[in-house]
Amino acid sequence: MQKTFSIPTISCNHCLMSIKRELKFVDGVDYVDGNVEAKTVLVSYTSDAALDQARAALAEAGYAPTN
Numbered sequence: 001m002q003k004t005f006s007i008p009t010i011s012c013n014h015c016l017m018s019i020k021r022e023l024k025f026v027d028g029v030d031y032v033d034g035n036v037e038a039k040t041v042l043v044s045y046t047s048d049a050a051l052d053q054a055r056a057a058l059a060e061a062g063y064a065p066t067n
C-alpha cells in the first residue's frame with residue numbers, strides 16, 4: 001500500500017533526509033520518497049498500524065502531515 005503525505009513544514013533536502021531517517025525506524029514502512037517542491041512524502045507500507053506509526057513519527061519530528 002502507498003500513501004502520499006502532504007507536509008507543509010518540508011522546506012529543503014535536509015528535511016527529507018530527516019524524514020527518511022525517522023521513517024527508517026518504523027516497522028512496516030519499506031519505502032520512502034520525498035519531493036521538496038511539492039512538500040510531499042510517498043510512503044510504502046505493509047499495514048495500517050505502520051501507517052499510523054509513520055504519521056506519529058513524522059509529527060514528533062516536526063513534520064506533521066496534513067492528510
Ligand SMILES: [Cu+2]
Nearest residue numbers: 011012014015
Ligand atoms: Cu529543510
